[in-house]
Amino acid sequence: MRAENDIAREPIRVGLIVSSDISGGGEQYLYRLYSHLVKDGRVTVDLVGSLPQWPKVVGAVRPVGRSPKLTRRRGLIFQIFSLVAPMINSYKIAKRKSYDVIHVQYFKEKLTLPFFLRGLPILWTEHGPLPENFPPGGLRLLARQSRYCSVVAVSKGVSESLLSQGISSRVIPNPMPSIDVGGVQVERRPPAATSLLFAGRLHRSKRIELLIEAARLKPEIQVLIAGDGPDRGYYESISPENVQFLGLVTPVLPVVASCSAVVITSGREAREGSPMIMLEARRLGVPVLIAEDCHAASEARELLCTTFYPTGEGLAKVISDAASLVSQKLPEASLRLRSEKVWADAHYSLIREICRDGSRS
Incomplete structure (x- = not known):
């Protein structure tokens, strides 16, 4: 963990551990956020995994192997077993690169990585309410993993859903889009x-x-x-x-x-x-x-x-x-309060805070 004066002088190094085969709302969220923060010189970011439209000018890509999103169509245990190799690769890169902050977004990373990365500050974003049809034990495991993270919810409704499972979060509302x-x-x-x-x-x-x-x-x-x-x-x-x-x-x-x-x-x-x-x-x-x-x-x-x-x-x-x-x-x-600038600034303030305060372990 770097000292506060180092954080103020140098860009914060973020390891964004995500993998997805689609380019939906969650992926667009990441493109917009890090395009802002990197352009302003406030962070540098490595994409540890893969996203289909990740702008190479935003950050380097460090592949970890194919890691599809979790689905209810297959058993959870089988899917987690198939994630072992990509998650081990993600863990090794995170430890070797010594990022200031780790950012996770999808259930597969949330269910597997926080405990093993508990010595590092971890940012976790939640875009939707928790599923009501999660496999037995899944929500308990998710809540346990959240203890090692600082959680951001994109709306009050998402935050309330998280709190129903004992997961506290900070609400940073999605910004108004460009028209x-x-x-x-x-x-x-x-x-x-x-x-x-x-x-x-x-x-x-x-x-x-x-x-x-x-x-x-x-x-x-x-x-x-x-x-x-x-x-x-x-x-x-x-x-x-x-x-x-x-x-x-x-x-x-x-x-x-x-x-x-x-x-x-x-x-x-x-x-x-x-x-x-x-x-x-x-x-x-x-x-x-x-x-x-x-x-x-x-x-x-x-x-x-x-x-x-x-x-x-x-x-x-x-x-x-x-x-x-x-x-x-x-x-x-x-509209000004929901602008992309205010939204990006709020994320940067939180990233600085967790970088300064360190892991929640």
Whole structure:
């Protein structure tokens, strides 16, 4: 552990131990965070593992072998056994490179590494509520490993989920995203007729049937569903004529800007921590209607979103209230507090703190 004056003079050395085959929200979080911190000269970072779109200018890549994300489709013990070699390689690199701080993000690293790296300061980020279908003993092991880490939650809902398992955390809310496409800022363009947008993966856990039922009850509105997934065919088969499936839309921001409101139907099974579509919509001033039992509902209320009782009738009732579909921009002060600069600064302050204070072991 370096002295405080050394930390102040030199960039903090971070070992980011993550491996993923996809480029989703969690991966984008890491790209944005370390692009900020490295550009400012506050940290240097090594990617210990692999990410599909990791910018080489941000930090060196130190491969450890293939390490897929954990899944419920295979036994947990078998999967952890298959992680032995990559985790041993990660441990060796972390010890050899003498990083000031280790950063972990996925369950596979959280379940295996903190105990063995307990002599080092460890930062752990949590993007979604804990799964309710974790294998027996999994959550107890996770809580035990968290004792050696400083945990960041991206929203109050995520923090509350962690606390239910005895895991304390510090909330650093996700920042408001950029609203430009190809360098051109997207502008809000409300439609003449009411149109509601769902954007996301078409999976039963998202409860899109609530929006489809509301569309059946309100045939005068237009419902747009952007995205794809394993249950698209099912949802198409039960949809009335005023529901239109757009497929994958990239970029989705122009569609968000031109709808009356964005609808988030997810319940607790979907484990929504801080949905990007909600942040994009609110950044544009587009109203958001969100199920009141969604983990993200508490953050949504702070962003002036409208919650609804999670039934088709409950959603239809909110849609009937014209006030809920009026464009309402967030105050400039709120946008500044959720800027990427404030977000990156908060992470850097925490990294400095845990670097200075050392391991929690």
